[in-house]
Amino acid sequence: MRHPITLWALLSIFGCSNADPIDDLVGVYSTSFVETLSGDSGTSSETWTQSITITKGTASDLVIDAIDCPLPANFVGNDQLSVSSTTCTVSVDEGLNVMLTLSGSGTLVGGILNLNLSGQVTAIEYAATATYSLTISGAKL
Numbered sequence: 001m002r003h004p005i006t007l008w009a010l011l012s013i014f015g016c017s018n019a020d021p022i023d024d025l026v027g028v029y030s031t032s033f034v035e036t037l038s039g040d041s042g043t044s045s046e047t048w049t050q051s052i053t054i055t056k057g058t059a060s061d062l063v064i065d066a067i068d069c070p071l072p073a074n075f076v077g078n079d080q081l082s083v084s085s086t087t088c089t090v091s092v093d094e095g096l097n098v099m100l101t102l103s104g105s106g107t108l109v110g111g112i113l114n115l116n117l118s119g120q121v122t123a124i125e126y127a128a129t130a131t132y133s134l135t136i137s138g139a140k141l
Helices: 007-014 021-025
Strands: 027-039 042-056 062-066 069-075 080-091 097-109 112-123 128-140
Touching: 021 042, 027 112, 069 097, 080 112, 097 128
Parallel strands: none
Antiparallel strands: 027 042, 027 128, 042 062, 062 069, 069 080, 080 097, 097 112, 112 128
């Protein structure tokens, strides 16, 4: 005798799903930033808060859209993120354009994001380069 158990019932009972766990991480995050610049004229640091958006990537697991620079991130462990080296141009105060080159790592666990990025910043108009680091921490809204 056959039992009329459907595939849906089996999936429901055993909690199986074809849902992508990355979908739970996509959304808007309320974050704080700590930015540090080190160059010939010394070191400066700035802190601010800002909302960022995390979307599902096509060439990477996630894309973290922060500081007008989309950062491709891939999972390299259960909750460990690796941010590939990325270069982008960002407009800052008074129309000055800077080129950022960033890479780094962090975690994204249960909607809590922690990223540590480092690289270089170049003021394009002045050909001045400085070491740049950025820490992003926050939670999904």
